[in-house]
Amino acid sequence: MTRLAALAALLLLACTHVSSAAETTFSEEVPLWPEDSQVLKVGIRELAKERNAITHPSFLVYRPQKAPSVHAAILVFPGGGYKSVAIGPQSTLGLYGSDVCKWLTDAGITCILVKYRVPNTGCNWNKETKRHEQPNVPMALQDAQRALSLVRFNAARYDLDPAKIGVMGFSAGGNLAVLSSTAFKSRVYAPIDEADHVSIRPDFAIPVYPGHLTMEHKNKTPKAVAAQELNTDVVVSKDVPTTLLVHAKDDPTDPYYYSEVYARELRKVGVDVQVNLYETGGHAFGVRKQGADTDWWMDDAIRWLKKIEVL
Template structure:
């Protein structure tokens, strides 16, 4: 998929850079590896990404804790980046290392878990050389997302959260990852390796923000007009999908708003709880930064929705 991040990787995306600490008013309290160093999943990923110059091969989570009035809930945040890099670089609209989106969440009392999943090409992505969309045989990004949900739930007491109040939020490609993690929880994408993997990976709610890769266009199906109205077959919906809030802008030039509309339609058909907020203006990759556009109010609307589903 062609995303804004592909054109500006150096400033907007993070690759395998070492983390010292966010240079903002909000910093994470700890960085936790997702996989044991001797696990086969990690070893296989390192081997598969060995030829990628800027690969992120050791996925982690960054834990941002609320300073006051915790509501004992957590949101795992998946950055965008087209599955090429992670959109948490110096000029990202999520803030350096996701600090801005996590500041918003922690200010509401929610623990924010920023997921640094493996890249590149670890989920559905655009191959510019071949001129087509590709889906990897081993979905390493989904493996990391499922492991992250289980790991946070396994450590719920440690983080001061309730194990049934853990949600996912993702932006662009990360929105696609939020969709996958909230629909594919009945089938783990790797062989369980320890007691963490005995814990459910099903999120309790999901907030995909301008998600990509949601239609059969991303399976290269033609004619494109019909493919654009069919849900990607990688996404299997049911009435077990957790409550979902979809955020999109009508003028998004990268991931058109009909992606979210198609997904919302299929969720409703399946009997799942879904709310779709499509804003007139906002473009793509607005994150949590204010632009003077309609999408500026999405964070406020999301807080209202979280209250409605009794997370806040």
Template sequence: MPNPLTALLYAVALWIPFANAIAADGPDLEQRRAEAMQRASATIQAEPVINYSQEVALWPEGSQVLQDGIKALAHETWAWTRPTYLVYSPKVNTSRSAILVFPGGGYKALAIGPSSTLGLYGADVCKWLTDSGITCILVKYRVPNTGCNWNSVTRRHEQPEIPMALQDAQRAISLVRYNAEAYGLDPDRIGVMGFSAGGNLAVLSSTAFAHRSYDAIDDVDEVSRRPDFAIPVYPGHLTMEHKNKTPRSIAAQELNTDIEVSSAVPPTLLIHAKDDPVDPSYYSQVYERALKRAGGSVELKLYETGGHAFGVRKQGKDADRWTDDALQWLRGIGIP
């Protein structure tokens, strides 16, 4: 368990690049950034509301996939190169189900610092889940630029040569399922949830499960990487705008070709606010339409107000209802 000073320094380091990336491709960048920082300064907390029980490395230290990532990110100032996950377990009334949570940050950082609306180290979202009997697995995937991201210099979206964030997500799903008995879980009740860029990662991990994004290295990789359900919350990078396709008005209504929809995609609940200024709600609407056409099971909860990055923090807005709606949806599919 980290001491308070280490936790604070680490969280601040993660927050700085996230603040720089929060709305990088919008015309009102500076205004949005100022508003985000103002909200953050009003909600800083020094200690998590609950503590995780263990931190688990995703990759063996000598594995090629880990070493390749360390090499690829060596030139980055704020690189997180050794991905892990944090295990938060229910104290009572466990449902034997788990949700892997992917925080946002624009694939530039992990938004789990002291000002995060998910809580420090994701503790707030995990408290909500564990209070509902669900084991929460907070995934600290590699960054930066490990998924589709905005290059503020070239003014274009870029795709990484190595999809490290997806590699980490797939590995984490298999690793949690591999350890299901040790964690007191049913291996058929393991889902994913992600926020913003993490929402994109939840979409990718629940659609790209047919092909592993790295070469198998051990018995863990023989275990299924398909999540049993998915809850992308204000997900980003879902349209062909993110492939730099023009005209943008048309590209905005086309699903990003990185996303492989089929009837095999697990049950999906999409969460979005209509007034989101960073990841517009039509991202989720385009994905919802594509999933329905493919015969997938999908529901979209679209809220009038809530903005972006509301996480699990109450704002007195319509989106405050999303956590209750998500639990109701989970009960509808047999979880918790």
């Protein structure tokens, strides 16, 4: 190993494991796909020409410091517009999702931070064509479904109740949480092992300022009509798990009516859904306090989790 490579390895190790009073650290990183799997090979080929692509998705396991009494887990999907996975140094979720996972692990919940493949692996905005586009292969959803499979299949190993595994996502990750909550009746990839024969239905869902939820994202016009129609990628049914939607009314990126349109359609089929709207907070507030109304969303979410008997 060269001196430069050794230094890079040491820096990576430091970034991964150094913590502060405000952080927690993950105990392991788990690859989602075997190296010889067709799903992984196709993804590598699709993303070959993309800069800064994540081609080898994984999840980070954050466990409560004390033995959990609730035995619940939440898979967290960061945002990034399906262009990146926003868990860098400036992320409002913390570096590698450490801040959102500290909040959850402090509540006794195992946090599974999912690093799904990007870019352009879900509905995304093309700046050149000024249109929303769909990927040739829904890699982000493949990764979400596979992560749910692996966590539930290994529930005993992680000291989890397999009936208390939920999803939470932010922005594009909120869209991925919605898709995970609605597209669970069939996988978007061919099963590859035993883990792919367990249920991929989340037991509850918390999409936070979710994006890509209306027909605006199918480039439908007029916009005023499209804005009130649920994106046809989202197929609701009475089997969708109980859902908490979190949004700020002054969100300039993903307007709060996205959550309202989705909630309206869930109620039509009898799904238990709650929408927590906050007057101020904007977009991408994550778990960072900023003196806005959204500073209270985490406390409200904990109360909801107690109401549905996850905690």
